Amino acid sequence: QALLDPTAPAFDREGGGETRAGGQLAPATDPAILVPTTAGRRFIDANGNRLHGLPPAAEAVRNGKPVVERIIGVIEGEEATAPTRWLRVSSHPVADQAGGVEAVVSSVADITAVKALERDLNVALDARERFLAAASHDLRQPVQALLLLSDLLLKESLPAGARRMAEQIQSSLGGLGGMLDGMLDISKLEAGLVAPNPEPVDIAALLARLHGEFSALAEKGGQSLRLVAPPLTTRTDPGLLERALRNLLTNALRYAPGGRVLLGARRRGDRLQIEVWDNGIGIADQHIGRIFQDFFQVGNAARDRREGLGLGLSIARRLVTMLGGVIDVTSSLGRGSRFTVSLPLTELEAEGGGRATAGGEAGGTRSGGGTDRLIMLVEDDAVIRMALVLMLEDWSYRVVEAGSGAEAEQLLNSLIDAGEPPDLILADYRLPEGTTGLMVMDMVRRRLSRDVPGVLLTGDTSADRLREAAGAQCALLHKPIQPARLQDTLIAALGG
Known part of the structure; x- marks a missing residue:
């Protein structure tokens, strides 16, 4: 009533x-x-x-x-x-x-029953996010130790057979690291930490660079990769678009063994259409609606981890949606598939006669070493700490190490007394007794009254942790960390 x-x-x-x-x-x-x-x-x-x-x-x-x-x-x-x-x-x-x-x-x-289902779904989604973050963190720790140790092992003089096994171990760890990075990407997107940064993008140049990179991979697998890229320019985020297209190309090559793949772009009215075609295994009608779901894979019922984790298309759809576009697929079982990315097309003249950027990569390579630079390493995992010390010293850095926030404070006192303050802090996020790497960095900066560069290592991918780390004035690397990436990050941080 x-x-x-x-x-x-x-x-x-x-x-x-x-x-x-x-x-x-x-x-x-x-x-x-x-x-x-x-x-x-x-x-x-x-x-x-x-x-x-x-x-x-x-x-x-x-x-x-x-x-x-x-x-x-x-x-x-x-x-x-x-x-x-x-x-x-x-x-x-x-x-x-x-x-x-x-x-x-x-x-x-x-709609009482519907609201009850909605409540249960939200509880399940929260539990899923917590599980992914916890599993990702717990897996990243041992993978990080193995990755660092295998890199050090390959620098030794090994018999041919042992070297092949060590290289296979490192390759497998790289694949596992890629899967963990996929889970991290999902956490970042759901936490709202990824935002588009639109700029003029030369689509033809971007696709040409992707074609050059993936052609070698296709040739190795006995496949052909063809490019059709007319001169089109639009305003979008080149990094996010490239990541989405990489996932589509990787997917096409994986499911078209020995076949052909086409990467192309064309204008459709006021829209830019980027397409990835393949003549691979195709997708059954009952699976079309599920391929963009997290962890779903076609033709991998045994969950062979060499075939990935089933996150590539899910991440691609999220990225394209962020760019204001849509992603669609048409497929015929046994004949192949076509993935289409449709984006708003805004033709722009390159200012000053220059070309639009094609992907957000910095030109050139960094150079320089760690001669006479002192790094304070704070890591509670003894195996990872040992491997990092060996690696940093191999790069000609001087290293002092601590296993906790309390040990770091004592170490800093000794360094101050000796007149040798650290040039950089390399710290894990989670440390014993509720201390974090960010707290250690704040402590060092307060004691020295200056902004000491910091690099934070973490295997924690929870949304709250990502937001906290995103606001910190330090470089952020997620475990497992590739040695080359760590070296580049250190050089960049020490260079200001």
């Missing part, structure tokens, strides 16, 4: 309701005529906030406009544990010949 009767009082019993006067629907301004139809009940909106104002039917009468699909929760009683019935209410006013409202037609659907 409180929801459907246009004469019912306001939810908060203060705003005035609607009532019948002389057979007509009219505003009720006299509180004495309000009927307490909401006694013993509480009304809440879809977000759990207590409702105020008019019920849907009364609102439709007062405004003369329909109220469509208003979600209302009805709680019987004031107890915190009182059950809630969820309703979807619509009310449409019916006008008389004079243009006034003579009746209201309302419909109510009980």
